Amino acid sequence: MLAGAVTAALGLCRALDRPAPAGQAAAADRRDGVLFADQALFDLLTAAWRADAVLDAGLEKAALAHLHALAASLARSDGQVGTLTAPVGDAAAGPAVGESVLLGSDPRVRALGCLPEYAAHQARTTCRMPVLRAVAGALTACAGQEEAVATAVEVRLLALHRYAPTSAAEHHAALYSLPQGRPSPAASWLRWGPQPSPA
Numbered sequence: 001m002l003a004g005a006v007t008a009a010l011g012l013c014r015a016l017d018r019p020a021p022a023g024q025a026a027a028a029d030r031r032d033g034v035l036f037a038d039q040a041l042f043d044l045l046t047a048a049w050r051a052d053a054v055l056d057a058g059l060e061k062a063a064l065a066h067l068h069a070l071a072a073s074l075a076r077s078d079g080q081v082g083t084l085t086a087p088v089g090d091a092a093a094g095p096a097v098g099e100s101v102l103l104g105s106d107p108r109v110r111a112l113g114c115l116p117e118y119a120a121h122q123a124r125t126t127c128r129m130p131v132l133r134a135v136a137g138a139l140t141a142c143a144g145q146e147e148a149v150a151t152a153v154e155v156r157l158l159a160l161h162r163y164a165p166t167s168a169a170e171h172h173a174a175l176y177s178l179p180q181g182r183p184s185p186a187a188s189w190l191r192w193g194p195q196p197s198p199a
Contacts (some may be wrong), residue, residue, distance in 0.1 A: 002048040009041040010063055031180050035107065041066070042110045049114075049121035064118065068134055070111035074149060075137025109148045112138055116156030123163035135160075138165070139174035139185070147183035154188035 018036045029055075045063055048055060055063070115135055122128060135153060142149045157175065160168050168175055176186045 002044060002051070002053045006041070006044045006048060006055060006063060007059055009044055010059070012037045012051075013041055013066065022092070029067065031133060035105075038070070038107045039110065042107075042114055045114050045134065046117050048174065051118045052121055059105060067111040067114050067118075070108050071115065071134040071138065074108050074112055074146075075134060075141045085172050106148060109146075109152050112149065113152035113155060116159060120156055120159035123159070136171050136174075139171055147188070150183035150185050151188045154185040154192065157185050157189050 013034070016030060016037055041063070045067075047053075102159070112134060138149050139153060153175070160175065177184050178187050178190075
């Protein structure tokens with residue numbers, strides 16, 4: 001059931017990512033379509049991985065590639081992230097350039113938040129946790145600048161601590177520090193408390 005829904009949502013995301021033929025939906029409508037399709041995909045993947053549902057290997061690989069592609073811009077090599085707005089690109093890429101988004105709804109942040117969900121699922125079902133390069137990169141690049149990124153990681157902070165102690169120790173400052181007046185995963189955890197999802 002979940003696998004079929006994930007397949008449909010991912011297919012819709014891919015279709016909307018393609019350039020629109022002349023005369024079809026306006027750019028704003030396509031941006032909205034992409035945003036809602038991505039939100040649906042993130043929710044379905046989160047539900048599937050929290051339930052330890054088995055996804056086809058090809059489907060899981062494609063979904064992870066989509067998540068990594070979206071989250072990659074949060075860990076730019078120059079270390080500059082700034083305000084979360086959509087990058088310059090096709091009109092279907094999300095909110096317009098410079099257009100603000102609700103905290104936590106930016107597709108890049110939500111994609112990043114799905115990766116610890118996948119990692120915790122893998123740890124529970126295969127006793128291993130994939131290296132979360134995108135998560136570590138975003139934490140390093142943002143360096144406390146983005147509350148949305150800190151909150152996305154905070155949701156699975158206990159899972160990172162439990163299943164990836166070595167990786168968590170390597171990024172101790174980014175994960176567990178409490179900088180004065182600045183966001184961090186630990187600060188978000190203290191603010192919102194433990195999440196009801198499985199750790």
